[in-house]
Amino acid sequence: MRQPHPTRRSLVAAGAALALPGTVLAQAKAPLVGPLAPNPQAFRQAMEQFIGKARPQADGLLLDVPVLADNPSGVPVKVKITLPITEQDWCEEIIVLAELNPSPLACRLQFTAAAGTAEASVRLRLAQSQTVHALARMKSGKVLATKQAVTVAASGCGM
Structure with missing residues (x-):
């Protein structure tokens, strides 16, 4: 089995996996700024x-x-x-x-x-x-x- 990249985190659900870079996960938790705030x-x-x-x-x-x-x-x-x-x-x-x-x-x-x-x-x-x-x-x-x-x-x- 292939190991995930060390700077990526994986989400696993119902047999499917999605790997997201750590920066994307950090942005998802950050408050909204700019035109979408x-x-x-x-x-x-x-x-x-x-x-x-x-x-x-x-x-x-x-x-x-x-x-x-x-x-x-x-x-x-x-x-x-x-x-x-x-x-x-x-x-x-x-x-x-x-x-x-x-x-x-x-x-x-x-x-x-x-x-x-x-x-x-x-x-x-x-x-x-x-x-x-x-x-x-x-x-x-x-x-x-x-x-x-x-x-x-x-x-x-x-x-």
Whole structure:
């Protein structure tokens, strides 16, 4: 049997082996830096810009995200307003934010009273395990907010 290279470490699973250089293993454990790093300033700015002076309330907005994402390139997310939609008060806009992605604003959805409902399903690419936030702005000025922690099973965002 051939001995592995002294600067390489091997991963063995189900009869298959993968040899990785020590530098790759060290990089995998290192925190993200550069353009793929989380951008907390952009996250805070997006939250503040959407909320404005309103006080977010937790009731009325449903966020359905799996607790464990086995495919970080396509995490299913469903957002739904559970408050009654009327001609006087409807959901104008919903945003979904991925807190630790390099670009936290994952999607922005706009609605009119004619829609009759405010719900959408999207797939997000998550860079790492993190919290996904959903915010909704009603015509009355009320802001709804909810969040869900998601554990990513593998590296996402093409990393």
